[in-house]
Amino acid sequence: MKQRSAALLAVALMSVTAVSGCSGASGGGTGGAAVAPSDPAAVSGTITVLTHKTDLAGDGTLDRYAAEFNKVYPNVHVKFEPIVNYEGDVKIRLNSTDYGDVLMIPAAVPVSDYPKFFAPLGTPEELDRKYRFVDGGAYGGQVYGIATNGNATGMVYNKAVWKQAGITDWPTTPDEFLADLHAIKEKTSAVPLSTVYHEGWPMTAWQSYLGEASCDEAANDALAADPAPWAAGKELNRIDTLLYEAVHRQLVEKDPTTTAWEGSKGQIATGRTATLALASWAVSQMKDAAEKAGADPADIGFMPFPAQRDGHFCSVVSPDYREAVNVHSKHKEAARAWVDWFVDKSGYAQDEDLLPTLKSGAMPAELQAYQDAGVRFIQLSQAKNAEVSKIDNQSEIGLNKPDYRQHLVDLARGAGGGGSLEDYFAELNRKWAAAIRTAGS
Helix, strand or coil: CCCHHHHHHHHHHHCCCCCCCCCCCCCCCCCCCCCCCCCHHHCCEEEEEEECCHHHHHCCHHHHHHHHHHHHCCCEEEEEEECCCHHHHHHHHCCCCCCCCEEECCCCCCHHHHHHHECCCECHHHHHCCECCCHHHEECCEECCEECCEEECCEEEEHHHHHHCCCCCCCCCHHHHHHHHHHHHHHCCCECEECCHHHCHHHHHHHHHCCCCCCCCCHHHHCCCCCCCCCCCCHHHHHHHHHHHHHHCCCECCCHHHCCHHHHHHHHHCCCECEECCCCCHHHHHHHHHHHCCCCHHHEEEECCCCCECCECEEEEEECCEEEEECCCCCHHHHHHHHHHHHHCCCHHHHCCCECCECCCCCCHHHHHHHHCCCEEECCCCCCHHHHHHHHHHHCCCCCCHHHHHHHHHHHCCCCCCCCHHHHHHHHHHHHHHHHHHHCC
16 A cells, blocks of 8 residues: 555645535534643543554554554553555545544545544644644644655666666766666666556656756646646656657566556566656665565665756655544544654654654655755645646646556557657647636636
């Protein structure tokens, strides 16, 4: 279920869909904020934590976190309820009051509905001093969810393979990146870049690069008024051209339609694949795969998208799931204690090589290397999120769906029904321009 984090990067930016049957299903909350306890020994109760992390529940990791939590809060008993189809199942459970004491807010719940389901945790001004990503969990002057962690965009790569090809520096332009992939193909036996096309969702990672080449926090907002986002020189054109060229020049797996996600982990871990276009959440999984395969986890690295602005790289950072307290919980204080401890003290972000929500939290090694190399973290504005989502839906392009870039891959490998890349960009621009006109009417 960790791959859910990758899809969430896209969903968090674009999802403004109302939750069917949920918007008033709980009949409003029972009221009352989830206040942080001042005396850990005085807090008691049994709380249920709904989690999408079925892997961490199954291997005992969450139980180990709970044991550490109990050293601080000895009178609180934490029970975990792992849910495989988290989004679908929890969305249905929001029709009742039975959705745990602590839960990850489903991505499809509109922010305006947060007060109906979740207890307030404090003001944005108060929590922003301590945490990243506060604004996205706030509504009406209150914060209802705190991100468990963040993710930074970039590419996972096998350092040993790149070094074997004679490459020691991160590429700074798309042309340099393609030249490096050529060197890997010529000098090693590794697949230079794997698309993991067959699984679908990994293709959406390419949309997360929007804003990186320009280092522009308004890159997503700009789509709301741009009738030709795929015009020459623009960011979507540059991102998609890079993907197209990598496939067209046969620098990817021989048959993208057969690449499996689980298999791709072992391939990059053992050096059979050199590069994967995935965000920072994937680093720990690839290191785990290396350890299991008897390879060196230190060979797994993380590089920024190959583009610079004024001599520096940028990486878009965004929140993962936000942890919230059920507004109907009978143990709000205990539930809030868990939320605060997990984000502040558990070390989960560091354990999983993730960007910590806690601003003072230590960076995991690969993201520390980012910062040391001068990579700048930026957050995309969501001011025009609803407009962009509406235009995208009406255009039927699906910026954050796999089909659009799967077709791009098919086109590049000669299986897309013919036509040039320029023709495809022209078609996308026509659809987007028409949707802008329709959305504004």
